[in-house]
Amino acid sequence: MLYYFLFSFALAMDPVPKNIPALLTSDLIENSNDQDWRDVAQKDLIYLQLETGLVLIELNEAFAPKHLLNIKQLAENKYWDNQRISRVQDNYVVQWGGNSEDKTKLKNVKPKLKGEYYSTKIDDSTITSLDDKDVYTKYVGFLNGFPVGHYGNKTWMIHCYGALGVGRDEAFDSGNGAELYTVIGHSPRHLDLNITLVGRVRHGIEHLSSLPRGLGPMGFYKDKNKGMVIKSLRVGTQLPRRQQKFLQVLRTDTPLFKQLIGARKFRQESWFHYRSGRASICNIPLPVRFK
C-alpha cells in the first residue's frame, strides 16, 4: 500500500494523521470483488416509472415496517398510477401522492400510522461509523447501505440527497405513506427525527431533480396538470420477472467501504490541492451497479 504525505490538511482544521493511504474511489470500485456488493431485494425495490424515465428506490426494512407495508399495499393497489408529481421545491424536495380518496385504491391500507422516526432495536456495533464530527448529532455512519444517525439507544435515517420520506401534516399520526417525497437539494437535516424516512433513491434521481420547479407556495404546482405524470409505481415483487432490474449496491459493512470513506476524506485525485481529511455523512456516495 502506498502512503502519501499530505502537508496541507492542517490548514483548515486540527491536525489529523499524516500518513494516509493513497486510495482512489475509482480504483477501489474497480478492484472490488463480488462479496463487496449485495443484491437489492425485489421486495425492497420501488420502480417509479415516469414519462421520462425510471427511478429505482430501495426501501429500508429496518426503521418503518408499518409504513413499508402500507406503501407496498398502495403500490399493489396502483394508488399512484397516472397521478402527477404535485410539488418540486428547489433545493428541497419532489413530492407526490396523498390526494386520492378512491376506496378501491385504499383497500387494506391503514388510514393513519404513528410516525416511525427512529428505532431502538439497532445494535450500534453494526453501524459503520464515519468517525467524524456531525453538526446535528453525536454519531453518524452507514447501516446496510443507508446513512444513519445514532445517539443513546436511538438510531434513525438521515435526510441526505435522494432520501425517500413520508409526507405528513402537523399531527404525529397524519402520514400513512400515500404522500411521498424525495430530497433533491442540500441535506435538510432539520427534518431528521421529524418524519418517517423509508428509503433512498439508488438510480435515476435526475428524472426527479431536473423537473421544472413549482411556482406556488412551497414549490407546489399552481396548475396541477403541469406536474410530471407517474405512469406507475410498483415494488419489484409485483412485476413480471422480465421487467425486474437486478441492482447491486456496495456493502457498507466491509473493509472496502471503510477504505472508500477514507478515499472520500483524503481525495487522492491529483486535481486536489487540499484534502480536508473529513467528510460529511451526506457527501459519501453509495456506488451501485446492474448485475
Next chain:
Amino acid sequence: MLYYFLFSFALAMDPVPKNIPALLTSDLIENSNDQDWRDVAQKDLIYLQLETGLVLIELNEAFAPKHLLNIKQLAENKYWDNQRISRVQDNYVVQWGGNSEDKTKLKNVKPKLKGEYYSTKIDDSTITSLDDKDVYTKYVGFLNGFPVGHYGNKTWMIHCYGALGVGRDEAFDSGNGAELYTVIGHSPRHLDLNITLVGRVRHGIEHLSSLPRGLGPMGFYKDKNKGMVIKSLRVGTQLPRRQQKFLQVLRTDTPLFKQLIGARKFRQESWFHYRSGRASICNIPLPVRFK
C-alpha cells in the same frame, strides 16, 4: 419575547440550552426594518440571462479581486454571449464557458491567474459565527452575506448551494474566470480551499438546477448543441439603468440575523416535533428581496 420549552432536543445530541426564544423566520423577515437589509451593488451583480429566465449572482469582492476583474472584463467583452451551458452534473454543478479562443473576446483578460482560494486579511471579529460545530473546519459563519470558513489567519468562502466558482485544470494557475460553475446539489465541501469561489446565486437558480443532466462523463453534454443557450452575461454596471434589478439581501452583521440563525436551529413552526438546536452553515438561507 416568548420562551418555549423544548423537551426533545437532547434526543440526538448533547444537551443545549433549554429556554429558546420562540422566533419564526417568517416573522423575523416580516418585522425587519430597512436597516436590516443592504443593497447589492450593480458592480457586484451578474445578470446571467438564459433562454428560460434570469439568474442574478452576487460577486464577493473580499476574496478573489483578480478573478473578479477578469470576470467583469469577460462580461464586458461579451465572452459568454451565445455560448451554451456545457455541463450539468446531478447533485453537483452546472458549468459554462472556457472554450472560446476568440481574441476579441479575450481582450484585456489575463490568460492565467493564480488561485485565490482564501484571504489572510479578514478580521474574524467581522464574521457572524454560527457557534456550531462544522464537519470540515473549525469556525464557520457569515461575512457580508457569504458563508465562510475560518481557521488560523485564513478565511475562505464555502461551497454551499448556489456558490459560483472558477473552473480549473490540475495546475494552481489553470483557471482565469472564463469557465464558471454553480453548485446545484448537496454542498461539495471537499472543493473548499481547492478552487477560487467568487460569489453566490441570489435569485433564479432554478433556471440552472432544473436543466437536463448531461449524459457524458462528469455530466458534460455529449451533444454540445443540447446545452441551454446563454443569451448574455453582464455585470449590472454594464447595463442601461432600465435593465438593472435592484436587489437587497438581508444583512448578516445584525442582531436580526443572529435571531434568524437561532430560528433555523430551533424551528418553532408547529409542524416540527423535534428541534435539533443545530444548523449547518449551508442550511441557513439568505433572504433576498427586490426594492
